[in-house]
Every structure is written in structure tokens, then in C-alpha cells.
Amino acid sequence: xxxxxxxxxxxxxxxxxxxxxxxxxxxxxxxxxxxxxxxxxxxxxxxxxxxxxxxxxxxxxxxxxxxxxxxxxxxxxxxx
Numbered sequence: 275x276x277x278x279x280x281x282x283x284x285x286x287x288x289x290x291x292x293x294x295x296x297x298x299x300x301x302x303x304x305x306x307x308x309x310x311x312x313x314x315x316x317x318x319x320x321x322x323x324x325x326x327x328x329x330x331x332x333x334x335x336x337x338x339x340x341x342x343x344x345x346x347x348x349x350x351x352x353x354x
Contacts, residue, residue, distance in 0.1 A: 293326070314342040315349075322346055 278290025304312045307327050314322050324342035326335065 314338075314345045 276284070276290075281287045281290035281292065306312055306329070307323065311323065311328075314324065314328060316323060322342045322345060324339045326338055328342065329335070329338040
């Protein structure tokens with residue numbers, strides 16, 4: 275068994291959190307990673323979030339990157 279300090283030390287996971295951020299009710303779904311940023315877009319044009327902390331359910335997987343790529347393609351097609 276690895277404790278959160280072990281995970282932080284061994285794998286560089288901040289706070290030993292495997293979900294790349296807290297999984298409280300204030301940071302899930304439309305509130306993840308922050309209110310207004312849950313669609314992978316940021317207020318900076320052309321800057322998208324694609325890390326695990328950007329996925330509405332958290333977790334360490336490739337889904338956030340895939341979802342962000344789909345949003346980038348959607349935005350690119352809209353502008354043409």
C-alpha cells in the first residue's frame with residue numbers, strides 16, 4: 275500500500291492525489307477544473323486544457339486529451 279506522501283514522493287503526484295485535484299462536490303462536472311472552464315477551453319483564445327485535472331470526473335487516463343482534441347477540431351471547423 276502507498277500512502278499519499280509515498281505517491282507524491284515516488285511519482286510526483288501533488289499531494290499524492292491520483293485524481294489530479296480534489297474530488298469534492300465543488301470540483302466535479304461543470305465545476306472542474308474551475309467554473310466556466312469545464313469545456314476544455316480557456317479565456318485565452320487557442321489555449322485548451324487537456325490534463326487529467328480538466329476531465330469532469332478526474333482520474334488518470336487519456337480521455338481529457340481526446341476530449342480537448344475534439345473541441346480544438348470543433349473550433350477549427352467552425353472558423354472556416
